[in-house]
Amino acid sequence: MKKILSGNEAVARGAFEAGVSFAAAYPGTPSTEILETISELYKDIHAEWAPNEKVALEAAVGASYTGARALAVMKHVGVNVAADPLMTLPYTLVRGGIVLVSADDPELFSSQNEQDNRHYARFAKIALLEPSSSQEAKDFTVEAFKISEEFGTPVMLRTTTRISHSMGVVELGEASPMKAPTLERHPAEWVMLPANARRRHPVIEERILALKKFAETTPLNRIEMSDASLGIIASGVAYQYAKEAFPNASFLKLGMPYPLPERLVRDFASRVKDLWIIEELDPFVEEMVKALGIPCRGKERVPLCGELNPDIVKAAVLGLEIPRPAPQALPPRPPSMCPGCPHRAMLYALKRNKCFIAGDIGCYTLGFLPPLDAIDTCLCMGAGINHAHGMSKVFGPGEQKIAAVIGDSTFFHSGITGLANLAYNSGCALVVILDNRTTAMTGSQNHPGTGVTISGEKTTDIDLESLVKALGIPWVRTVNPYAVNETRQAVKEALDSKGPAVIISRAPCVLLKTRAVPGTVLEVDPETCTGCKVCISLGCPALEFDGEKAHINGVCVGCNVCAEICPAGAIGGGS
Amino acid sequence: MNVLMTGVGGQGIILASDILSEVVMRAGFDVKKSEIHGMAQRGGSVMSHVRFAGEVASPLIPYGCCDILVSFEELEAARYPPYMNGGTTVIVNRFRLAPPSVIAGKEPYPDVVPILKGCSGNVYLADGTAVAQALGERRALNLVLMGVLSKFIEIPETLWAEVIADMVPERIREVNLEAFKRGRTIDLVRT
């Protein structure tokens, strides 16, 4: 049967067809829909949101130790968090197949960097598969599990945004049965003490040679001979762009770019006149080909930054100027925090108290945009608390007003250790946990603080107040951010405490059914409005300014924050 | 055939492009579609590429190769001149959603018609939002615009109706089918 699937849906389907028993992930664009699809459509697979990517990978590895097949899914930067287990995992014995999906984001559509995770496969010395379409995303997932078990290796399946979020026609296959788990002990291969790990290292080196041999003949890698004057080596979506740009060229399509099939590359190179390596981001394949002493071209013309497209590929190979659409004179439309978002009210309170605001990653990072202009740093998940701590230690206690904001999902991901450090080393910073009861930025996923699992089952929810107190934070208060004056007062008191302090700012995301806003549209009384623009400084999409007076448009949900801060008392009521 | 759909997060572009993709697949074409929807819910610009032919390689439309541009919002129609050529059919829904800088009173909402006419000789305006409102279902705008689009693609109306019935939830099926029908007979104003 044929179906149109996104690359993510296709990977989920592949997991089903491969007989996967266990799948774990932490949400992250563009990877999120893989686990969501598994949970929704393939209910026999145990799917779970992990609090972070390291937990997801380690839990998947545990599942695979039983002989069952297991999948761990994350966005590219998630692999950094999971890098510790990933680097030692290849030393251990594989029982059930273990596959890691890394969804990279060239062009940074929704990420903090555009790192090229193919390097991780080479770094960890594991097999790397790169699908070029939805069909391949499904087929390669099945193949990845076979390779994992046949060679005893973890396998990385690397997608990019244009594979994950593109849709294409997929011919579906049959599901294979799940493997029954059995309990076995393999201490010499699973206890990575130096003596054991030392013995396991040569296993990795032999395995990579065996994989290289496999790469020479597997149909994952194939030569498509046509006009021999131009030969292109490509993988992933770059293969499709190159095909579009040069339909008559000859291709070496690498579905498995690492380890590189050396003989196949030499063979192909000898049959074409002009050899090009077309790949997004880093010259990963190009450097390996050049290391073989084979003359080829690539990054001397193909951009290192951003995503490619057929026009860029064409221009690069033909030696034309790389096309870059001219910057527009049109007003931009960046994503913004929703009308009535509880984060806006809390960030406003911190701004009014003149805090330096170390940020983190989540919807609240959008508070960076003018006019709110309320986020001063954003490096990676969990970093904000530690930035604030470090800054506060260099200044004296209370010398500067230093705050950190972190979302609830991010707090469970990687904020707890930072908060323990703040308490342990007595940093004088205010940490605000923006508890909107969900992982909003990636589309509202549950997490260990929400009390609900991915499949909608009720479970324990972690009590933030008790947790924060147990970490040793002396000053803790929970506020309703929509109560503007109370919130500002709490911020002031927390800063005055001159020690580690935590405010839990609790109100459900306005996209949740449990939202705490009435949904009514407020009104500005034009007679009373003085045009002072204090309300406009909130940056709410519901507030408009016509040059003289403020107006409220139909997207208002009645959170009432603008009414509370209006110095003239001009906002209220509504229907 | 290359179709570009543009608009603002929350306007139903993703369902619309899903429906178009399914229709052309059932009509026997290979199809690929690509869109960025990471932050779509946050009110940002949204664009979806749909390509269909005997075989499709790139999921992205090459520059200058857009056959039909359907924009759900006026300003969003004007962001993609590199994809257009003199013959691109441009369908613009007459609806303006002010972006942040306009809301804040910093600049006026631009008139995009001259920009579009500078790119293509086939620019049409359609008041799809009014049609959806008359139906009492603002959210059916996407189906109204699919109705408009369907007049430019040679595929039987019955196949569209079949796909819509399959892909739209029972509760709103009737109104969406009606929206599609009205889209097919909407007044297109050529500018």
Ligand SMILES: Cc1ncc(C[n+]2csc(CCOP(=O)(O)OP(=O)(O)O)c2C)c(N)n1
């Ligand atoms: C290591 C890593 N994993 C995942 C992501 C993707 N991501 C960005 S923000 C975010 C979570 C946001 O949730 P929360 O902190 O609760 O804030 P909210 O969006 O709800 O305001 C996630 C998962 C990332 N940027 N980095």
